[in-house]
Amino acid sequence: MAESAASQYVDQFSCSVCLDPLKEPVTIPCGHSYCMSCITDYWGQKEQGPPYRCPQCRESFSQRPLLKKNTLIAEMMETLQKTSLQTAAVECDVCTTEKNRAVKSCLQCLASFCQTHLQLHYESPAFMKHKLVEASRNIQENICHSHGKPLEIYCQEDHQCICNLCMIDSHKNHSVVSVDSEWASKKKELKEIKLACQKLIQERERGQREISEAVKSFKSSALETMEDIEKVFTELICSLEKKHSEIKEQIRAQEKTEIDRAEELHKHLDQELTELRKRQARELRNF
Incomplete structure (x- = not known):
């Protein structure tokens, strides 16, 4: 049964870049998996600069995702490939x-x-x-090495396949099921693990998008604030320069007014002084 499932599933775990079974599988944020070397080479091409895209769904990433080996898929591939070799x-x-x-x-x-x-x-x-x-x-x-019987039963306590004689001998009173039943259960468990992993990847991807959007929003807000501050300071500087110019003009105007008044007074005093000197001269002559 395991060998039959292997032949059905091995093609589903192929790299869409090289089309061969996954080697050192890595899963990127969109959920698709590739050989480590294939996706690295794909993103390493000259035309593949930021944003980096998934070869399948074309989802883009502003930063190159960190690639880590997907241990679960790697173990699955190892098991499937071993079983496939047995049936080849x-x-x-x-x-x-x-x-x-x-x-x-x-x-x-x-x-x-x-x-x-x-x-x-x-x-x-x-x-x-x-x-x-x-x-x-x-x-x-x-085949059981001890009894020469088919390994048709799975001992859930010892986690191994056994034969009918093992069940009443060394595995007496143990919890057992048929191999086919256990394989179906493992297949279901594996499917649930795969779905859980995909859900976790989607959650992490959503979190990554939210963080990216938050960073983008923060940068945009910071830039807008900087532009507003720059505008306020520019207007303030212009206002101060205008006020400075107005004050200088007022000072110059006041200075001119005071100088003109002083010159007029100085001229008037000169005239009075001239008259007084003339008067003094006349008084002296008459005396």
């Missing part, structure tokens, strides 16, 4: 001349079969109860 090009164990590709492996027969030789498992009552799984190179990994 498995040959039929029954074919004698030209080996056909195996489509199923039997845990009871410990062999893999092509579509033709597999028919016996569907048609013969003796083989119908055999446990068939996706074709695998390492079929022995699905």
